[in-house]
Amino acid sequence: MQINNIFELEIKRRIPAVAKVDDIDHATVVQEVREDVVTIPIEEALVRFLDIYGETRVNPTDQIGVWIAGFFGSGKSHFAKMLNYLLKNPQIGSQHAIDLFKSRLDANSASTKTILGGLHKIQQIDNHVVMFNIEANRRNVSIMSTLYSQYLEQERKLSGTITVGRLELSLLRRGLYDAFKKKVEKEVGEKGETVREDFTMVRAAAVKALVAVDPTLYPDSKAADKALDDLKNQENASITEVTKELVAYVDELRAAGNPERPPHLLFIIDEIGQFVGREKDRLLELQTISEAFGTHGKGKLWLIVTSQQELKQMISDITTIQDEFGRIITRFDTRMTLTASDVERVLEDRILRKSDSGQVELSQIFAR
Numbered sequence: 001m002q003i004n005n006i007f008e009l010e011i012k013r014r015i016p017a018v019a020k021v022d023d024i025d026h027a028t029v030v031q032e033v034r035e036d037v038v039t040i041p042i043e044e045a046l047v048r049f050l051d052i053y054g055e056t057r058v059n060p061t062d063q064i065g066v067w068i069a070g071f072f073g074s075g076k077s078h079f080a081k082m083l084n085y086l087l088k089n090p091q092i093g094s095q096h097a098i099d100l101f102k103s104r105l106d107a108n109s110a111s112t113k114t115i116l117g118g119l120h121k122i123q124q125i126d127n128h129v130v131m132f133n134i135e136a137n138r139r140n141v142s143i144m145s146t147l148y149s150q151y152l153e154q155e156r157k158l159s160g161t162i163t164v165g166r167l168e169l170s171l172l173r174r175g176l177y178d179a180f181k182k183k184v185e186k187e188v189g190e191k192g193e194t195v196r197e198d199f200t201m202v203r204a205a206a207v208k209a210l211v212a213v214d215p216t217l218y219p220d221s222k223a224a225d226k227a228l229d230d231l232k233n234q235e236n237a238s239i240t241e242v243t244k245e246l247v248a249y250v251d252e253l254r255a256a257g258n259p260e261r262p263p264h265l266l267f268i269i270d271e272i273g274q275f276v277g278r279e280k281d282r283l284l285e286l287q288t289i290s291e292a293f294g295t296h297g298k299g300k301l302w303l304i305v306t307s308q309q310e311l312k313q314m315i316s317d318i319t320t321i322q323d324e325f326g327r328i329i330t331r332f333d334t335r336m337t338l339t340a341s342d343v344e345r346v347l348e349d350r351i352l353r354k355s356d357s358g359q360v361e362l363s364q365i366f367a368r
Contacts, residue, residue: 030092032078033085036104042079043111045336049083050118052334053302057125057262062294063333066304067311069273070338076306079338080131080268083304086119087127087266098123126253126261130154131268134275143275143285144239147267151246155265159196162235167206167228168196176213183209203228239285243292243301250300266302273307278317283328290331310337 038046049066056064070076085097092100098119105112130150138146145162152158152165158172159165171177181192187205188195195202210217210224218224237245246265253263276282286305293301307314311332 029085029090029097032081033092033097033100033104036078036082036101038104038106039075041338042075042082043106043109043115045079045338047111047114047118048334048336050115050122054118054121054125056264056299057121060298062298064294064297064299064302065290065332066302066334066336067332068304068306068336068338069308069310070306071308071340073340074338075340076308076338077270080270080304080306084129084131084268087122087129089123089127124261126257126263128155128250128253128263128265129268130266131270133270134272138275141282143269143272143282144242144289145235147269147289148237148242151265151267161197161199163228163232164196164199166231166234170231171213174214179213180206180209183212239288239292240296243289243296246301247297250297264300264302266304268304268306270306271308272305273309273314276307276314283314287328287331294331305332311335 045068052063055061068076068079070079082101086101089096089098091097102116102119105115130147132146132150132154134143134146137150139149139160139162140146149160149162149165152162152169153160156165156169158168168177171180184195184202184205185192187208188202199206206228207221207224210227211219211221218227250263250265257263272286276286290303293303309317311329315328
């Protein structure tokens, strides 16, 4: 038997050095779930999250902030991705993500039964997840602007350029989006999804399309042009205004969906700590977003973030906000810290795990 045939998994396959939350192509999802190693710290974090989140199916709460801390190699970004997979539960080959993940649990662990119960609970919720790396996708220095942009792009399948996305959203609500899109495509000679991000180029076509599809609201190009200016000015909507819009969307989903599976909208933001750094205003904005989600959403909206630093340490590093320590901490009542203590187990399981025939062959060799 050749050495590469001893192992259960292809020894020459590519294993990314770090988990990237924006890398969610099908092959990556399949590999990450099938090869997931559920260490003791991961078990503990899962138990805590699943218990708290599962209860919000029937019990409203304002404790919707989750802070996942861990340095490089701790698996915090991978854990965030696994939460995304488990919440969305996509089809992976002939199985769903949760069913495949169950096979990765340790049957002898005392936590497994609790995790299985928690997984059952979250399947009773209609989970909508928007996940992104804040630095890689930021629109500007505003966390809320980037969050809203990603919501438009990932959840609503619209333009991530907020002015364009808001326009598309307005047209969708009025049943005019398809007609508008066809008119713009005819004017510019390209697919709408291709050109819509360059709004400067398509603005003239958008004005003509608005007049054509809704002459009552836009009787002429001047009125349509002013409407676009108004949308541009709304890019800086307040955190409360955006939060209320998100809650209204969840309520729309609930009205149209299964009353036994209430919808929740979750935002998973990777590396928020790196983005915030020592910037007081950014941390206070994050606190305000979590507070608004809790106050207005009551469990309908969730904010899950990852950071190399624990929240307490980050607050202590920003000396000018230590007086607000208690208020910020309570916005992220669910805090988890992952460590790289089980790296050897991960390596053994993902790389060195032997196939059944490989184990037999090695046993015979060592018995000689």
